[in-house]
Amino acid sequence: MSSIIWEVNRFKNEVGVRAASADHDTDEMKKAESFHKSMPGYDRTPLAELKNLSDVLGLGSIYVKDESERFGLNAFKGLGASYAMAKYFAGRLDIELADFTFDELLGRIPGHPPVIFSTATDGNHGKGVAWASELFKQKSRVYMPEGTADSRLDAVLEYGAGGAVTEMNYEDTVEYVREISRKNGWVHIQDTSWEGYTELPMYIMQGYMTIIAEIEGQLQGRRLSGVSHIILQAGVGSFAGAMAAAVYNLTDGRPPHIIVVEPQRADCLHRSAKSEDGRPVRVHGSLDSMMAGLSCGAPNPADWEILKSVADGFASCADSISATGMRILGNPAGEDSKVISGESGALPLGFLYEVMTNEEYGNLKEELGLDAGSSVLTISTEGDTDPVNYRSVVWGERTGTDKMDGGKYMTEIKGE
Numbered sequence: 001m002s003s004i005i006w007e008v009n010r011f012k013n014e015v016g017v018r019a020a021s022a023d024h025d026t027d028e029m030k031k032a033e034s035f036h037k038s039m040p041g042y043d044r045t046p047l048a049e050l051k052n053l054s055d056v057l058g059l060g061s062i063y064v065k066d067e068s069e070r071f072g073l074n075a076f077k078g079l080g081a082s083y084a085m086a087k088y089f090a091g092r093l094d095i096e097l098a099d100f101t102f103d104e105l106l107g108r109i110p111g112h113p114p115v116i117f118s119t120a121t122d123g124n125h126g127k128g129v130a131w132a133s134e135l136f137k138q139k140s141r142v143y144m145p146e147g148t149a150d151s152r153l154d155a156v157l158e159y160g161a162g163g164a165v166t167e168m169n170y171e172d173t174v175e176y177v178r179e180i181s182r183k184n185g186w187v188h189i190q191d192t193s194w195e196g197y198t199e200l201p202m203y204i205m206q207g208y209m210t211i212i213a214e215i216e217g218q219l220q221g222r223r224l225s226g227v228s229h230i231i232l233q234a235g236v237g238s239f240a241g242a243m244a245a246a247v248y249n250l251t252d253g254r255p256p257h258i259i260v261v262e263p264q265r266a267d268c269l270h271r272s273a274k275s276e277d278g279r280p281v282r283v284h285g286s287l288d289s290m291m292a293g294l295s296c297g298a299p300n301p302a303d304w305e306i307l308k309s310v311a312d313g314f315a316s317c318a319d320s321i322s323a324t325g326m327r328i329l330g331n332p333a334g335e336d337s338k339v340i341s342g343e344s345g346a347l348p349l350g351f352l353y354e355v356m357t358n359e360e361y362g363n364l365k366e367e368l369g370l371d372a373g374s375s376v377l378t379i380s381t382e383g384d385t386d387p388v389n390y391r392s393v394v395w396g397e398r399t400g401t402d403k404m405d406g407g408k409y410m411t412e413i414k415g416e
């Protein structure tokens with residue numbers, strides 16, 4: 001079986017451009033960035049240009065945004081959780097968030113009784129929720145799917161959350177949290193949407209758009225309109241959808257080629273693109289991939305619509321592709337900056353390398369127009385969030401087709 005299975009997006013431009021919605025326009029992007037800038041610990045994350053690698057691969061330029069440095073969380077997800085909480089409180093207080101900094105908002109939020117924010121997570125979003133809850137002086141409950149590495153649960157407990165690893169896959173864990181949140185009156189803050197639950201996920205996506213706002217500034221003279229390809233990794237697709245929509249709006253509807261990459265065992269967007277009618281397709285089963293952040297079986301319907309309207313296509317990728325990306329980013333060519341990129345962070349770069357170097361993908365390279373004139377943007381969305389697996393990939397020979405013996409299953413709640 002090939003390590004990359006490509007599906008061209010037959011629906012592109014046929015379904016109207018959902019990416020153009022006002023929810024993701026440049027104004028909303030700037031509001032999110034401005035709020036984040038007022039938060040404690042905010043710093044723009046680095047954008048590295050890998051000049052030597054682009055020479056090796058025969059490309060014009062390659063950029064990697066390093067989200068491992070985001071708020072000290074080792075992943076980008078805190079952007080979404082913090083912005084959604086801020087919007088939630090602004091709604092409760094009936095104020096316009098854009099008029100408030102983080103400190104001003106915090107000053108208005110009643111301390112008692114605390115709001116309990118709950119979520120299901122592969123790890124990174126839950127850490128973002130736990131961290132943001134602590135910053136807003138509230139509480140959180142975080143549940144993780146079966147097989148989650150202990151280090152991910154520990155990372156959440158550090159921020160004062162209650163947490164547990166369930167014996168269910170990601171989607172079933174989301175259902176479970178939905179149910180217990182309803183029973184307990186918790187505020188379920190999930191990074192995917194479903195019928196009747198769209199507002200908080202949309203705020204989360206708006207929070208992610210800060211990444212694009214920063215990149216636009218960091219590219220200086222070139223700006224995003226000078227980028228020819230952007231490769232985006234997807235779990236449920238909220239991140240990729242938010243990035244695609246922000247880029248679409250920022251480039252006045254003339255975005256670069258947008259390529260979406262997913263793990264083969266959780267390639268729900270790839271399968272949706274393959275479907276006859278273009279409706280979201282859910283992948284069932286254990287979704288077993290070392291790319292924990294991307295191991296999601298059901299597309300976020302709102303984001304699927306965005307990606308369907310603007311993406312060039314969807315690549316279903318073996319874990320080994322991500323392993324290649326992790327090794328290259330951690331052991332850069334020549335003077336290129338080193339980027340510690342975890343399993344879900346490195347898939348786009350691994351995909352790029354494979355397509356440029358493996359003859360098997362010569363046609364795909366041509367179809368995508370990847371050549372010496374190309375300027376490619378990738379976002380490394382996490383650092384070594386599973387340090388044990390990171391080391392075994394980068395130091396060892398692990399290619400990650402099966403999961404590490406990471407998590408112990410727990411039914412009792414830890415922490416709090």
Ligand SMILES: Cc1ncc(COP(=O)(O)O)c(C=O)c1O
Pocket residue numbers: 075076077122124125191233234235236237238239240292293294296344345381382
């Ligand atoms: C590091 C990392 N990258 C990418 C993603 C993908 O985000 P989404 O599920 O919105 O597609 C996740 C999701 O948890 C993640 O943790």
